[in-house]
Amino acid sequence: MPKIVDHERRRAEIVQTTWRMIARHGLDRATLREVAAEAGYANGAIKPYFPAKSDLLEATFRHVFSRTNDRGAAATQGLDGFDALRAFCLEVLPLDADRLDEARVVIAFWQLALHDPAQAEVNDSAMLQWRSSIRGWLDAARGADDDGDGGRAPVQTLAETLLTFLLGAQVAAVFDPDFNSPDQLVAQLDGQLDLLRR
Numbered sequence: 001m002p003k004i005v006d007h008e009r010r011r012a013e014i015v016q017t018t019w020r021m022i023a024r025h026g027l028d029r030a031t032l033r034e035v036a037a038e039a040g041y042a043n044g045a046i047k048p049y050f051p052a053k054s055d056l057l058e059a060t061f062r063h064v065f066s067r068t069n070d071r072g073a074a075a076t077q078g079l080d081g082f083d084a085l086r087a088f089c090l091e092v093l094p095l096d097a098d099r100l101d102e103a104r105v106v107i108a109f110w111q112l113a114l115h116d117p118a119q120a121e122v123n124d125s126a127m128l129q130w131r132s133s134i135r136g137w138l139d140a141a142r143g144a145d146d147d148g149d150g151g152r153a154p155v156q157t158l159a160e161t162l163l164t165f166l167l168g169a170q171v172a173a174v175f176d177p178d179f180n181s182p183d184q185l186v187a188q189l190d191g192q193l194d195l196l197r198r
Helices: 007-025 032-039 053-076 081-092 097-115 117-142 155-175 182-197
Strands: none
Touching: 007 032, 007 053, 007 097, 032 053, 053 081, 053 097, 053 117, 081 117, 081 155, 081 182, 097 117, 097 155, 117 155, 117 182, 155 182
């Protein structure tokens, strides 16, 4: 009787192996051959699932992005305004080993996205989703009709400021951890949110 292969499970295992390899060793080590060996599959077993390395890397980034979104959705359930915004940001910030590994993968992916329009589109789509969520929570916190009158910055500007902080925090935590420990990142976040509340 032939062995029944759970293709979705195998695909997920390959992606899981890949993001861990990228986090530990960088993009160069994440060849299809190396990923297959690390996952315990025969050489060539990945090709039916990911014909090219670019397909595997795109799936890996989508997986990392989905992990963050799943945590964010759970953390913000039932919350709105600044409470939801802070809860979401805490899931994006690299505050533990897993999220620090996610940041390493994202940084590596940005390098690809600089020169590959298809990968750039994946990143743009992900950031558009975050922008929409951040802006929605800021609208709720400040009032949906707040357009920046009265000396207050427009919500769109504030959303971009916070997104820039979150992306920069991922880089800073990876490259300069002495000044961007989890406690320091949370304090920086709260400082950013205090500025947005004014």
